[in-house]
Amino acid sequence: MSLTPSTMLALGTLAPNFELPDVCSGEIVSLDDFRGRKALLIMFICRHCPYVQHVKEGIAKIGHDYKEKDIGIIAVSANDINSYPEDSPESLKEMAQELNFSFPYLYDRSQEIAKAYTAACTPDFFLFDKNRKLVYRGQLDGSRPGNNLPVTGKDLREAIDAVLNDKPVNQNQKPSIGCNIKWKPGNEPSY
Secondary structure, three states, X not given: OOEEEOOOOOOOOEOOOOEEEEOOOOOEEEHHHHOOOOEEEEEEOOOOOHHHHHHHHHHHHHHHHOOOOOEXXXXXXXXXOOOOHHHOHXXXXXXXXXXXXXXXXXEXXXXXXXXXXXXXXXXXXXXXXXXXXXXEEEOOOOOOOOOOOOOXXXXXXXXXXXXXXOOOOOOOOOOOEEEEOOOOOOOOOOO
């Protein structure tokens, strides 16, 4: 496990387009599917990472708490399944079902979408406004495995609530920290 922080993509960056399969339904989900939503949350997660394991119920809770709100939410896994078979689409589907995810869980086999978003770790969170400009990137909250802080989702929830209530998002944002994305050999990004 390599402890890796978020790249902290520049605020204001436009959301890159994506078309990826949902591991549960098999349907292709794209950026256009969320047109008209006031906000879009994209979470890069996986199954094996202890940092994701630590916050997985908090991630599921955000999905349920905001299900009726004007926000699109997706999770994406981009890990190399040859090296990490626990992150295969079949295993991700089990995870989504166990946690009763209320949002699509997509698999980025080529890893090109993870690169487009400059995702570096799991978990890594990206929140976009209605114009699909990045307004938040960073941590779910200050909880980490072993630091005894409760998983509340405080930082991410404050950003989501600001966007949904047409308020400015706090610019003081802390990077997420987790396991590095498991890139395929020779496919490592340059960022």
